[in-house]
Amino acid sequence: MKALLLENIHTDAEEILRRHGVEVETRKGALDEAELIEALDGVDLLGIRSKTNVSRAVFEARPNLMAVGAFCIGTNQIDLNAASESATPCFNAPYSNTRSVVELAIGEIISMARHLTDKNAAMHKGEWDKSAKGAHEVRGRTLGLIGYGNIGKQLSVLAELMGMQVYFYDVRDELPMGNAKKCSSMDELFEKSETISVHVDGRASNRALIGRAEFEKMRPRTLFLNLSRGHVVDLEALRDALNSGHIAGAGIDVYPEEPKASGEPFASALQGIPNVILTPHIGGSTAEAQENIGHFVASKLIDYVEQGSTSLSVNFPQMQLHPIKSGVRLLHVHDNVPGVLTAVNTVLSEHGVNVDGQQLVTEGATGYLVTDCSSGVDENVVSEIMALSATRRLGTIGDCVGQDC
Known part of the structure; x- marks a missing residue:
């Protein structure tokens, strides 16, 4: 049996697969459709992260592909309907990097509230700007969460421990954690929140969820974060809201178009704007999270190969077997x-x-x-x-x- 692991998946995954007799090939970057089809010749198991798209054409060209592991939370990069039709179960890691994403969000909220990136840039230029202008504590301020799944809930708890009042909006009926309060609409969330953080999945209905009209409805001097999916936010609209001063700061970790591999050039409409934190899709990129993800997804692939277990598959009837x-x-x-x-x-x-x-x-x-x-x-x-x-x-x-x- 042979596995192909793309996009720098943690070495724990490779070790687990090899320990169970699987031949493993690894590649650092993502592959486009044609490259992926060619690379899958003779491959039984595929491991990807967020940048490799596994389309219907891939499943049709490689019908013997046994299973796909998404070593991340999202699976919108996989055509799950085509995978099911090809009898190919797909697995992901829905919980393994939750803490890492939440900690990055907390760090960015504090950094934007204190303008730390601007202070840091000035210091590197030799400028001493010891001023409290525009700097605020996060204690006592309001945080609005769009999406209240695993990440949203944990962020809610940690933010409340720091003294923030938390509001959330989700299309599903979610049980509030702690003292968080549910809003009946995003408009209500915008009215009540001084900081807004987006944590939704990659489904098509979330495309362009936050655009020009939504930014205009937010309170003046709002801080805004998106650590979910790149296609959720209109970055040109966010740029204009930042340049006008209506939005006071932004933390963005995901983009509509991202380079396939480290070292490739990156461009964004938000570059060069003060109090904007741009990170290269690293919300879940901590040593702890990647180790947990590598172990979890590789183990799910092995459970399917050796037992037929499909527990926690995202597209298949679920069965836990001994x-x-x-x-x-x-x-x-x-x-x-x-x-x-x-x-x-x-x-x-x-x-x-x-x-x-x-x-x-x-x-x-x-x-x-x-x-x-x-x-x-x-x-x-x-x-x-x-x-x-x-x-x-x-x-x-x-x-x-x-x-x-």
Whole structure:
């Protein structure tokens, strides 16, 4: 089995995969569609971060790709519908870098409130500007969170511990943490908040979520942060709001277009504006977060390869399985239509295969049937199940007979 890991994924992931007998190839940067299709020749497992797009064309060109691991939080760079149709489960790390993103947000809020980047730049130029003008404590100020998922909640708790009043808006009905208060709309959030931080996912409906009209509704001298997705904020509108003084400072970590690899040139409409912190998509880039992500996602890939477990998959019916002790485990991915279980069991019965246990889970258009058999499974069983009209993929774990096993 072979894995391809892109974009400087932590070495823990490579070590875990190799320890389980997987041959690993690593590349530092991202790949475009054509490059990725070529690189996936003979590859079973793909590991990416945020800059490599795994499109429908990739899944169609490489139908034998077994699983994809996104070594990050977001999965909007993967065509999940195409992955499901290709019977390819995808995994991510929804919690592993939460603390790192939150700490960066806290640091940027304090830095902007005290104009630390401007003070630092002046000192490096030999200018001594010992003034309290425009500098504020964050204690007693209001923080508005757009998006109240894992990151938003933890930021809410830490901000409150520093003495901030927290408001949040989310399209889902989320339980407030501590004394945070939910707003019924973003407009209400804008009215109440002196600092606004965006923490939404990459779904299409969040594209251009914050634009010129939204900045105009924010309170004068608001501080603004986006550490979520680049396409969420109109940076030209933010530039104009900063230059007019309506927005007092900004911290931006993500951009609509980003370089594929370190060292490549970067340009933004926000460069050169005072009290603006620009960071190169490093919200989750701490040693601790990357180690946790590498371990978590690589372990999920191994659990699928060795056990068939799909727990926490973002596009697949979820099933937590124990290692098989003996016999054969059949992993049958199929269209979610009536009669599949009966058809599979008919094949097994006709060939005298004894079934120890079965689990069937469906999600949307995809069904996942796991069958543990105490007796061997020959190539005729495999070929007949593969020939069923609903079958997308059939995998096997354990001792079985036949080349197709």
